Amino acid sequence: MQAQEKPxxxxxxxxxxxxxxxxxxxxxxxxxxxxxxxxxxxIDVNSAFIAVILVYGGSLFMTVLTFLFTIAGMILSVLxxxxxxxxxxxxxxxFVIHFLxxxxxxxxxxxxxxxxNS
Numbered sequence: 001m002q003a004q005e006k007p008x009x010x011x012x013x014x015x016x017x018x019x020x021x022x023x024x025x026x027x028x029x030x031x032x033x034x035x036x037x038x039x040x041x042x043i044d045v046n047s048a049f050i051a052v053i054l055v056y057g058g059s060l061f062m063t064v065l066t067f068l069f070t071i072a073g074m075i076l077s078v079l080x081x082x083x084x085x086x087x088x089x090x091x092x093x094x095f096v097i098h099f100l101x102x103x104x105x106x107x108x109x110x111x112x113x114x115x116x117n118s
Contacts, residue, residue, distance in 0.1 A: 011089070015093055
């Protein structure tokens with residue numbers, strides 16, 4: 001009989017971070033959709049202020065949170081791959097998902113340096 005190999009701790013945590021970020025974005029978008037649908041029928045000054053806070057503050061919060069969790073997840077994936085632990089699937093999957101989550105931020109930074117008159 002062969003011994004069961006445990007998945008890497010860092011790789012598993014990295015994959016959990018990726019799932020956690022995806023679930024947070026899904027919940028944020030659903031809350032935003034529900035709130036804006038409710039606001040279409042009734043306009044109030046307090047409700048409009050809350051909507052602005054929800055859109056701008058929530059987007060900023062989610063952006064910073066995504067960036068931090070993505071960097072942490074990529075570092076954990078690299079640590080897991082460097083240790084050479086068995087079952088690297090979670091580490092590789094976590095790294096790929098975190099790279100895809102980080103890609104919009106990188107493209108935004110690159111387009112900042114492209115001249116406008118090209």
